Amino acid sequence: MADKTIIRVLIADDHNVVREGIAGFLRAFDDFSLIGEASNGKEAVMLVAELKPDVVLMDLVMPIMDGVAATQAIRQAHPTTQVIILTSFHDEDSVQKGLQAGAIGYLLKNASIHDMANAIRAAHQGKATLAPEAAQALISARIRPPAPNFNLKDREIEVLTLMVKGMNNPDIAEHLSLSRSTIKFYVSSILSKLNVETRTEAVAIAIDQGLVSRE
Amino acid sequence: MADKTIIRVLIADDHNVVREGIAGFLRAFDDFSLIGEASNGKEAVMLVAELKPDVVLMDLVMPIMDGVAATQAIRQAHPTTQVIILTSFHDEDSVQKGLQAGAIGYLLKNASIHDMANAIRAAHQGKATLAPEAAQALISARIRPPAPNFNLKDREIEVLTLMVKGMNNPDIAEHLSLSRSTIKFYVSSILSKLNVETRTEAVAIAIDQGLVSRE
């Protein structure tokens, strides 16, 4: 990829050594230009406003203002500046929050020089890069714990589905060609299995746990 | 990475040429062994049961049984067999469904030989690999359109939050040190703003849209 455009990079990390290391690595490439360094989130936000970098390498854990807040602020104020989270944590929550804040990449500090360079170039083109660990976190976050079925029988799930849609017992009865009494019976059974007292709670759990889907 | 263990791979794709191509590429590496080919999902499931491959390269669009269904069946019956989706589609929905079905990787068919090999090795170790486009799809899926607020006022959100927790009007009244009448007033207002008729529906929407979070 012979892209001769120089990518202007800013580093935000509260550890001198880390900034030093990254700065050194950036200097090894002729398509990167390190234009600024911030030692906390607030500083990063201000420097971005001033220098308008193409890409920010953002640590998550920093004093004064953390990386998530800074990312959010930057992405909001300067949508053309891409943020790559560069951290040593790869718990689900961090990945989640970082990307939610608007980061386009999530790398671990043990990433190879090669990976980091590619991630920066990808980010500059608006393409995402996730470390395998981060991808894993995203995936496993999405793949809910294997649907705690609550031992609901088919009919009960059928009724619960209609409850979630907001139907009341008479409506459900008609929809399933059953009597209201029967529906009440099933609803009671569902409530007891979900260990709640009202249909509203049952619906809340059903949606929350992905037991059934709306519409 | 001096792993001398041979990774047993199975291909599932309905196009001969594609299978041919992948087979050729696999032969170029001495740590891969192509142990079977399937031309549809059903065949893939059966072959997996018989051959117990380490990794399956799975196309999504196939006759008889599609890749998602096959992935689901395979992951359920043989958790040790990892599935990598290998397709030309990278719309959000496909990525979503593929990973939901239990795939550990999602690659596009234009991936480089190098990427593909790495993805297979990663999958074998239980590590995820996502093509940038797939990562992008996951991320943008996660970044919901900025929560349609429904113009709920603070008090209303407060009440809605308690409704979501399953509290009834008297409970909410006590909890907020207001009268039942007032709570009823707010509930009515919420129902009207959410354009629904029952609190159950309101709670369903609230959870579904992430208006408020449970507990």
Add this chain to the structure above:
DNA sequence: CCACGCACTAGCCAAGTGGCTAATCCATAT
């Protein structure tokens, strides 16, 4: 044949729900 369990139905009752109307208190705008 009969007991047993399962799916389904009826009806009663206390409590909760939601639409309505009306009223009070209070701060700000006129």
Add this chain to the structure above:
DNA sequence: ATATGGATTAGCCACTTGGCTAGTGCGTGG
């Protein structure tokens, strides 16, 4: 001071909800 509007409260009424008790058919196994 007067009016306008937001927040709060009361009370009425028809309807829904959920717990309970008490059934009725129906198929399976003994």
